[in-house]
Amino acid sequence: xxxxxxxxxxxxxxxxxxxxxxxxxxxxxxxxxxxxxxxxxxxxxxxxxxxxxxxxxxxxxxxxxxxxxxxxxxxxxxxxxxxxxxxxxxxxxxxxxxxxxxxxxxxxxxxxxxxxxxxxxxxxxxxxxxxxxxxxxxxxxxxxxxxxxxxxxxxxxxxxx
Numbered sequence: 598x599x600x601x602x603x604x605x606x607x608x609x610x611x612x613x614x615x616x617x618x619x620x621x622x623x624x625x626x627x628x629x630x631x632x633x634x635x636x637x638x639x640x641x642x643x644x645x646x647x648x649x650x651x652x653x654x655x656x657x658x659x660x661x662x663x664x665x666x667x668x669x670x671x672x673x674x675x676x677x678x679x680x681x682x683x684x685x686x687x688x689x690x691x692x693x694x695x696x697x698x699x700x701x702x703x704x705x706x707x708x709x710x711x712x713x714x715x716x717x718x719x720x721x722x723x724x725x726x727x728x729x730x731x732x733x734x735x736x737x738x739x740x741x742x743x744x745x746x747x748x749x750x751x752x753x754x755x756x757x758x
Contacts, residue, residue, distance in 0.1 A: 605666045607632070608676025616663045623647045623658040625666070626673060634674035634703040638732070645731030648704035649673050655704075655711040657730070674703040677710060685755070686710055686748040693744035697735030704731050709745045717753055721746065 603614045607630060614629050626632045626649065635658055638646030642657040649658045650672035678684045683691065686709050696702050705728060712719060712727040719727070724745045725738070733741065 601664055603663050603666050605669045605671055607671045608673060609679060614663070618662075618664055620663045621659055622649070622651075622661040622663050622666055622671075625663040626658060626671070632673045632675050636700055636703060638700070643730075643732070644701075645704040645708065646701055648707050648731065650707050650711050653711065653714065655708045655727075655730075672707065672710075674706060677706065684710075685751045686713065686745070689744040689748035689751065690741070693740045693747060695736060695740040695744040697733070701731060701733045701735075705733065705741055709748065712745070713749055713752060717749060717756070719745070719749060 598617055600615050601618045603616060603625065605612060607626070612630065614625055616625050616629050623635055623637055626635045635649060636646040637659060638644035640659050642660040645657060647658040648655050651661065652669050678687065686706050690696050690702065690706060708728055708731055712724065716723060721742060724742050728738070728741065728745070
């Protein structure tokens, strides 16, 4: 099969990836770019484990073909804190105990990041709705929601300082 070259920005860096035209974005990120925070859960877009931020929106990368990423801006967990220090959402997840086995965590964090970029002061219901496409089998969601609300509060405080 002939390969295609996908030009996009991944984690704030322009890339040109030679890949198969039928490869999913999930596989391109993991296999071609070694971004292993992107997890495959269900492979059907139902669990949210493979969520990335795609042009500002959280999307399940298992449902996107690599070629659809042409010209796109993609953020994975590796791109959230370029300096290597946890950002407000990551820190809040750790402090709130929202990380159990960790499999769903990258997708949860990226979904929260996308939410807070658009709505810096979400209600608990808005957080629950935003996270509704992400499944977690460990926490029961209360600590995850708590973490997102904590991160939102901290970001608002930092913005006012």
